[in-house]
Amino acid sequence: MSTLAEKILGAAAGEYVDRKVDRAYVHDGTGVLTLEAWKSMGASGLCDPSRLSVIFDHIVPANTGLTAMLQHELREFAASSFMHFSDIGSGICHQCMSEGIVLPGEVVVGADSHSCTLGAFGAFATGVGATDMAAIWMTGETWFRVPATIGIHLTGKLSGAAEAKDCALAYVNQLGMDGATYQALEFIGEGAGHCSIDERLVLCNLAVETGAKAGMFYADHVTAEYLRRFGAAAAEQVPEPCDYMQEITVDLADVVPLVALPPRVDTVKPVHDIAGLPIDQVFVGTCTNGRFSDLARFACIVKGNRVAVRTIVVPASRAVLAEAIRTGVLADIVEAGCVIGTPGCGPCLGTHAGVLGMGEVCLSTANRNxxxxxxxxxxxxxxxxATAGASALEGEITEPEVP
Amino acid sequence: MRGKGKAVCLGADIDTDLVIAGRYLRTKDRGVWAAHVFEDLDPALARRLAGAVIVAGKNFGCGSSREQAAIALKEAGVIAVAAPVFARIFFRNAVNIGLPLIEADLSCMDGEPVAFDLEAGWVETGGRRKPVRPLSPRMLAILRAGGLVEYWREQR
Incomplete structure (x- = not known):
């Protein structure tokens, strides 16, 4: 019997396979080097441009003339090569791919480490570097070593002010920054079935912070219902008994609001333990926590109040921003004194739009510290x-109240 | 795939942000990456990398998929990187740009000679020879070609 990764890749853990890539994408950061490498390979064309995407999210809009020039070159190439192209403001590549593009059972490769996010749909989704991606552009396939899998049993339901992010920090803490290197994570059990797609995206997003090459949920009725909204059909995947190399359990009911201390994602404490620590900035967004449900939750907390420190909110995509406008969520956030950024990665990668000064402290909903x-x-x-919202209002790290 | 160099010892969990910071990524000038390699870890390190074999702790190259991390090391003159286990995207990236990786748990003394033969599967430092976790035949072929670009040029 097989794990989900074994089933999708069609071989047993430890074997090397060449597989067709169903969806491959780059962003403005990795795309530039991908294009360079692809040209150097002497390729005469792209294997199948309909499976390839270029999505500008990392520095949007461009911050310098040099960035603008690099983006110009990639934009022109994408247009001339008939790849799918999403220009500035479309959103974070992983989020765009999660809006009805990636389907269960697919092999998905992104030139970004957080491509594992898309395992939320029951796809095998993983990150590569630019040169691997260039070869995928040319051949339409790549090699994989089929990973062994760690089973993460989720039991119970989240309660109080705890969110999927807290659960993610809990398992990263349990496994450590290299606890799943070369392996896949599978989220299973009745607790997994209770998770919404947004929550699954959060849990899979942090898989790479344990070294994992993929984080995966089995597609079920929740997946099918979500994809139906985008007009996509999805077959459910049924877990079968299989050999996990390790199994851990996270009882969702026990999860409390957590915080990862700098500079490691796996150094995690209850928010309660460091409450009162002064902060200079709050950042809400990224491929971890920039979705509409996140913005809506944040708005609920800050609505009718004023944030006490500068607070940057960056919607994960244009669709998220549009929904936030339509529902009034954006107005609540703006009226509370927050700054809204262009849909994309915002300051997470430290290049623009909200980087901090020497000695400053940021409370962020991102995945790397x-x-x-x-x-x-x-x-x-x-x-x-929720912790970001409570902390923004107080100007110090603050335990969120139970909604 | 043989080589030798002098050891530069580093700790565990060195992430690719520490190898090359995000603020230096927006260029195609490889010299910029080499000049700023490890700047946030130890600004003096870049000058010691010509002819070096980095001997790092576990999980070297974790974090971002930025291939500039591997390129920066190679451009700065690093011969190879050794670690008990590498983060997997960095692992592929390094091989893809022709930077040999030695998967072995080594004790390290700065400046000590390190020799390796990846095809024969050994690494030698401090007068002691240790086995190396073997690379797959494909990865060895990519390394032998000088990287994935060169590998595909040969295949075509």
Missing amino acids: FRNRMGVGAEIYLASV
Whole structure:
């Protein structure tokens, strides 16, 4: 009997396989090098441009003339090559691919480490670098070593102010930053079935922070219902008994609001333990927590109040932004004193639009808090949207109230 | 796939942000990456990398998929990187740009000679020879070609 990764890749853990890639995407950061490598390979064409996407999300709009020039070159190429192209403001590549593009059972490769996010749909989704992607552009396939799998049993239901993000930090803490290197994570059990697609995307998003090459949920009626909204049909996947190399259990009912301390994602404490720590900035967004449900939850907390520190909110995609406008969520956020960024990655990667100064502290809903990532000498604490909302209002790390 | 160099010792869990910071990524000038490699870890390190074999702790190259991390090391003159286990995207990236990786748990003394033969499967440092976790035949072929670009040029 097989794990989901074994089933999709069609071989047993440990075997090397060549597989057709159903969806491949790059962003403005990795796309530039991909194009360079593809040209250097002497390729005469693209294997199947209908399966390839270029999505501008990392520095949008361009911050310097040089960035603008690099983006110009990639934009022109994408247009001339008939790939799918999403220009600035479309959103984060993983989010765009999650809006009805990626389907259960597909092999999905993104030139970005957080491509594992899309395992939420029961796809085998993983990140590669630029040169691997160039070869995929040319041949339409790539090699994989089929990963062994760690089974993460989710039991119970989230309660109180805890969110999927807190659960994600809990399992990263349990496994550690290299606890799943070369392996896949499978989220299983009745708790997994209770998770919405947005929650599954969060849990799969942080898989790479344990070193995993993929984080996966089995497609079920929740998946099918979500994809139906985009006019896509999806067959459900039924788990079968299989050999996990390790199994851990997270009882969702036990999860409390957590925070990852700089500079490691796996150093996690209850928010309660560091409540009162002064912050300079709050950042809500990214491929972890920039979806409409996140913005709506954040708006509920700050509505009718004023944030006490500068607070940057970046919707994960144009669709998210549009829904936030339509529903009044955006007005609540703006009227509370927050700044809205262009749909995309925002300041997460430390290049623009909200980087911090020396000695400053940011509470962020993102997935990485590495040293200097969002500014030289600045520190990043990672937490949930609810913790971000409560902390923004107080100007210090604050335990969220039960909604 | 043989080589030798002098050891530069580093700790565990060195992420690719530390290898090359995000603020230096927006260029195609490889010299920029080499000049700023490890800047946030130790700004003096870049000058010690010519002819070096980096001997790192576990999980080297974790985090971002930025291939500039592997390119920066190669451009700075690094001969190879050794670690007990590598983060997997960095693992593929390094091989794809022709930077040899030695998967082995080594004790490290700065400046000590390190020699390796990946096809024969050994690494030698401090007068002791240790086995290396073997690369797949495909990865060895890519390394032998000098990287994935060169590999595909040969295939075509």
